[in-house]
Amino acid sequence: MASETGGPERVSFGRGYHVWIMGIDGTWRRNCVLKAVSAVDAELELEGSIEGLNLKEFFLLLSSTGLAYRRCELIRVNGSEIDVRFLSTRNKSVKASGRDDRVA
Numbered sequence: 001m002a003s004e005t006g007g008p009e010r011v012s013f014g015r016g017y018h019v020w021i022m023g024i025d026g027t028w029r030r031n032c033v034l035k036a037v038s039a040v041d042a043e044l045e046l047e048g049s050i051e052g053l054n055l056k057e058f059f060l061l062l063s064s065t066g067l068a069y070r071r072c073e074l075i076r077v078n079g080s081e082i083d084v085r086f087l088s089t090r091n092k093s094v095k096a097s098g099r100d101d102r103v104a
Contacts, residue, residue: 019034
């Protein structure tokens, strides 16, 4: 069910879920708390400063080993809270279009 604003429904976490953000090039990593998430975006609360970090594109790491992650871009900063949008990968669209063209 979509929210009243017409966007996808967000799931909020009462205590939050501990995650990390990491630069695309792997040169920096910050602890943060995932406060809410939907299929297309998320709300994070950062621990520490983001000053000087390139947040145009980065990874949201959902596991400490980095095996579960989403590629993101910054939408909004409000103090220690940020909103991010998930970026789709090009490989998924290529694979999906390849499957649609197959004849059974």
